[in-house]
Amino acid sequence: MPPAECHAMHGPRPTDGPEAYDLALPPTIRFGPGRAAEIAAVAAGLGCTAWLVGGRRSLVESGGLRRLEADLAGCGLASRVVATTCGEPTVEQVAAAVAGLPRDGRAEAVVIAVGGGAAIDLAKAVAALATNVPADTADFDAAIVDRLEGVGRGIAIDVPPLPLVAVPTTAGTGAEATRNAVLSCPRRRFKKSLRSPLMVPRAAIVDPLLAVTCDRATTAASGLDAITQLVESFVCRFSRPVPRALAIDALPAALAALPRAVEHPDDVRARATMAHAALMSGIALANSGLGMAHGVAAALGIECGTPHGLACAVLLPIAVRANLAAAEADFAALERAAAGGEPRSDREAAAAFAARITRLCAAVGVPLRLRDLGLERRRLGWLAENSGGTSMRGNPLQLDPERLLPILEAAY
Numbered sequence: 001m002p003p004a005e006c007h008a009m010h011g012p013r014p015t016d017g018p019e020a021y022d023l024a025l026p027p028t029i030r031f032g033p034g035r036a037a038e039i040a041a042v043a044a045g046l047g048c049t050a051w052l053v054g055g056r057r058s059l060v061e062s063g064g065l066r067r068l069e070a071d072l073a074g075c076g077l078a079s080r081v082v083a084t085t086c087g088e089p090t091v092e093q094v095a096a097a098v099a100g101l102p103r104d105g106r107a108e109a110v111v112i113a114v115g116g117g118a119a120i121d122l123a124k125a126v127a128a129l130a131t132n133v134p135a136d137t138a139d140f141d142a143a144i145v146d147r148l149e150g151v152g153r154g155i156a157i158d159v160p161p162l163p164l165v166a167v168p169t170t171a172g173t174g175a176e177a178t179r180n181a182v183l184s185c186p187r188r189r190f191k192k193s194l195r196s197p198l199m200v201p202r203a204a205i206v207d208p209l210l211a212v213t214c215d216r217a218t219t220a221a222s223g224l225d226a227i228t229q230l231v232e233s234f235v236c237r238f239s240r241p242v243p244r245a246l247a248i249d250a251l252p253a254a255l256a257a258l259p260r261a262v263e264h265p266d267d268v269r270a271r272a273t274m275a276h277a278a279l280m281s282g283i284a285l286a287n288s289g290l291g292m293a294h295g296v297a298a299a300l301g302i303e304c305g306t307p308h309g310l311a312c313a314v315l316l317p318i319a320v321r322a323n324l325a326a327a328e329a330d331f332a333a334l335e336r337a338a339a340g341g342e343p344r345s346d347r348e349a350a351a352a353f354a355a356r357i358t359r360l361c362a363a364v365g366v367p368l369r370l371r372d373l374g375l376e377r378r379r380l381g382w383l384a385e386n387s388g389g390t391s392m393r394g395n396p397l398q399l400d401p402e403r404l405l406p407i408l409e410a411a412y
Helices: 003-010 035-044 056-061 064-074 091-099 117-132 140-145 216-235 241-263 268-287 292-304 308-323 328-339 346-363 377-385 389-393 401-410
Strands: 028-031 049-055 078-085 109-115 164-168 180-185 190-195 203-206
Touching: 028 035, 028 268, 035 064, 035 109, 035 164, 035 203, 049 056, 049 064, 049 117, 056 064, 056 078, 056 109, 064 078, 064 109, 078 091, 078 109, 078 117, 091 117, 091 140, 091 180, 109 117, 117 140, 117 164, 117 180, 117 190, 117 308, 164 268, 180 292, 190 292, 190 389, 203 268, 216 241, 216 268, 216 292, 216 308, 216 328, 216 346, 241 268, 241 328, 241 346, 292 308, 292 377, 292 389, 292 401, 308 346, 308 401, 328 346, 377 401
Parallel strands: 028 203, 049 078, 049 109, 109 164, 164 203
Antiparallel strands: 180 190
16 A cells, blocks of 8 residues: 555654553443442353352452342342452462362353452452363363463463452452462462453442451551552553553542541541552553552562562562652652642652652551561572562562662661
8 A cells, every 4th residue: 555545544753742552441340339239230141150269258258149149030040159369379279269160051150249459369269261262171270370460371361251240348459450460389489470351351330348358457458559650650661551541540539538437437537549540540640650569578478478469568668669760750649649749849749749759658567577477587588589570570660689689778
């Protein structure tokens, strides 16, 4: 095709403005107190049989399972629990769940995840592997590892997963809007993601009332996980316009609401603010990226068994300080948004933001030193060597193990 015709068909080549980007998010999002009552109706539009995945406490022990089963039956859906978790999902746990899935009726099934980020990640893995791994596979463990980024054979999730309805019961990971499932493997000592654009849930139902029963520690850690994701997706080297807009809009309210949610668990307004922040953080990170806090958190979880939210909470002030010079203008913008636009230089505003984050972590009772998580000083080198992956590549300051180690030593 001649250049003039090509130009006419596709329009002029842009010389300024945002770079091209994609935006992926759940096609259906229902947010607000009481929206959990709509789970069954939403699921009925996606399948004929409901496979339930949840946290042992949030789904089974809370009494919510019986109500959900009744609601599903009222919408004409038979249901069964196919997997539960009481911690972050492992390769072994996912393999057992997928191996035990019914072989008949898979094409009509909708997966419903009720729980924190771990339960939703478990459900995303089950939904994806149910369609991408043959039911007669001899070794589900190996089949899963082969599809994890960075450790297996790089087999893609290229068949659409079963439709997934994600219902978070904590305000933290934003897993209801992301395209990956984080799985750990204690035996092989790694924590890696099963990742595909196809894994974004078909529906997210975010009801802040479901988080009211979260204890103080869970509220603090999950809330700081959401705040970490908002911050890191904003300053990320791969940040994009829509994620940045979502992050800078949601962050100021979240910074103010988290202490209220911790101190007053029945404060529905604070809970709603944090649930919204978590949802926005999930959309932001899925379409932008993260940074050092998440890059180190995975290795810290393997080494010390530190829950993901707590690891990110401890690492956030460390990561902000480490990146101050590399992302000064971005941190300054976040501080001005949080402080109501105080006229300061970028350097002063960025430093004030770092101080604000440190005060917040202290106020909600999060440890401020790596040693407080049980990490031994002699393992700092291992931690530096094993921190990285997709999250670390987005960090404003490029950190190899040699540059990361002194940062970790200073925070020990």
